[in-house]
Amino acid sequence: MLNAQAFTKMKKGIYIINTARGDIIDETALIDALKTGQVAGAGIDVYPQEPYSGSLCDLDNVLLTPHLGASTHEAQARIGH
Numbered sequence: 001m002l003n004a005q006a007f008t009k010m011k012k013g014i015y016i017i018n019t020a021r022g023d024i025i026d027e028t029a030l031i032d033a034l035k036t037g038q039v040a041g042a043g044i045d046v047y048p049q050e051p052y053s054g055s056l057c058d059l060d061n062v063l064l065t066p067h068l069g070a071s072t073h074e075a076q077a078r079i080g081h
Helices: 004-009 027-036 073-079
Strands: 014-018 039-044 062-064
Touching: 004 027, 027 039
Parallel strands: 014 039, 039 062
Antiparallel strands: none
């Protein structure tokens, strides 16, 4: 859904947050957009494959977190209800 063409249509300096699905962003296009400043930064907690160890790990303007939203005590307690 978000590829190189989509990034060029966005205002320069935007931030991308992906907590939906890893495959909705073309990773190569995102890396290029981050390096040029088209995308100022990204926060990602979903990946095409986990554990993630790709090129986004090398960028200072990216925050990568594990997709653990359902792993809290509260979420686990609610699963049983």
